[in-house]
Amino acid sequence: MPSDLRPLGWDEEWAAAFASYAAAGLLPARVGRVDRGRLEVHLRPSETVHAVAHLEAGAAVEDQPAVGDWVAVDPRSDGAVVTGVLPRRTLIVRSSAGRRSEGQAMAANVDTVLIAVPLEREARLAQLERFLTVGWESGARPVVVLTKSDVVDHDEIDVALLRAREAAPGVQVLAVSAETRTGTDALRSAIGATTAVVGQSGAGKSTLVNALAGAEVMATQATRQDGKGRHTTTARELIPLPSGGVLIDTPGLRGIGVHDASDGVAQSFSDIEALAEECRFRDCTHETEPGCAVTAAIDDGALTRRRLDSYRKQLREVEWAGRRNAADARAAHAKRWAEQTAHGKGHGRGVH
Ligand SMILES: Nc1nc2c(ncn2[C@@H]2O[C@H](COP(=O)(O)OP(=O)(O)OP(=O)(O)O)[C@@H](O)[C@H]2O)c(=O)[nH]1
Ligand SMILES: [Mg+2]
Ligand SMILES: [Zn+2]
Structure with missing residues (x-):
């Protein structure tokens, strides 16, 4: 087993899942960065190489390598070629805002998903509940992190904790300041081997990542006058921690759909x-x-x-997406059927 992959989360189970790839002379790697289709993979913790994915034809959007995926890499070609993706333990899927209800894989094989909510602004609980649903649906354990606790007083923190706990029953809720490091020890003991950070732009995700990594690995930027973020982080990125384990930083999201998350809604x-x-x-x-x-x-x-009301709204969204998916499937079926019929005519079966 390539023991230098252990700090990235490699274990016996991954090795077993990889056996047939290993027999074919392929190397295991973990996807470290995805930026509009451009891939970087870790063949060892401290180093990434550029890679291109050559997957089987017909692979769905969700089958494309995501940050955190364990992949099979062909070392013989010039540059790394990803030829396979190991079955995922968990997957954070973001429903795209577009008309089609196609999911977008945000991060794979995440154990803990930190939902960053900035204390400087009043929390939008319905939005927090959406992030929680997506978190639960992924199979990872969600944790709510109220960030920037140094900018508000103790009473405000207590009120915010109460409100967040009301929106997140059964979920650990922490208040943290990356600035003063208050609460960062508690956060360290709450995270898993692979921890992703999600939330809106300017929530302090990258600052949190830097505090946990103990180094300025991610760029950060002051929020605008109105408190909105500037979308500083533009790619999903995996950061190996010096103590072992990895963090995944993600770009800020304006909102998040719960289209295909009926189990997540039930857990949330x-x-x-x-x-x-x-x-x-x-x-x-x-x-x-x-x-x-x-x-x-x-x-x-x-x-x-x-x-x-929030629960009902999420249920409606899931139900609506289910109907739309069924309609899309019917349309695709009808199109295939029409094509086959036209094809049949083209081959002169005498129906002119
Ligand atoms: N006072 C204080 N400011 C913080 C804290 N954490 C983050 N900030 C500030 O909040 C601003 C935004 O932080 P980022 O870490 O860039 O936010 P982000 O969530 O990564 O934003 P995007 O990458 O745009 O999604 C920066 O000016 C940080 O310095 C904190 O604990 N205390
Ligand atoms: Mg960021
Ligand atoms: Zn009733």
Whole structure:
């Protein structure tokens, strides 16, 4: 086993999954950077090489190598050629904002996903709940990090922690200052072997990465006057930590879709789903039905209406995407059928 890959997260299980590639003379590598299709891979921790992907025809967008993927590299050609991607343990997928509900792989094989929320601005809880859904859906463990705790006072931190915990039941929520290093030890013990940082632009993701790495590995930039970020980080990038393990920094996102994340929604809103089990009617819509445990929880303050609305909105988005996918599949089927029919005619089956 190439032992120098261990600090990057390589283990016996990866080696077993790689066996057939190894037998074919290929080398394992971890994707370190993806920038609009341009790939850099780590054949060893401290060094990346440029690579091009030659995958089987018909590979879906989600099958393309993402940061964090373990790939098979052909060392014999000039420059590295990625010929295979090992099955992923987890995958953070971002639904694209476009008309088609195609997912975009943001990072693969992530154990812990840090959702960075800046304390300098009032948190948008519905957006945090979207990041949590995408985090849960990925299979990684989400952790909420309230950043820049040095810019607000203790009372404000306490209020923000309460609000974030309301939006993130069952999730660890930490307040951290990368500036004063308050909370960074707690954060260090919360992260996994592969940890990705996601959030809006200017949330302090790259500053957090630098604090954890103990070096200025990522560029950072002051936010604008209105508190918005400047989209400083433009590519997804994997940073090996001196103590072992890796971080993945990602570009800031304006928003995030939850289109294909029905399991994620269920995990994100496990509190509401558990309450719904107690409703008198199986098909309770939690509107005006008698014996509704969800509205009862709102009445006694255990659940906010805001959170129920957020849950409904995410459910609608997932449902809508499901219908659109089905429609897309029908259209593709009809097109193939039409093409085949035209093809048949072209070969003169005598139907002119
Ligand atoms: N006071 C204070 N400022 C911070 C802290 N963390 C980050 N900042 C500042 O917030 C601004 C944005 O930080 P970045 O790390 O570039 O933010 P980002 O999330 O990586 O932004 P994008 O790359 O655009 O997505 C910079 O001016 C940082 O210095 C902190 O703990 N305290
Ligand atoms: Mg950044
Ligand atoms: Zn109900």
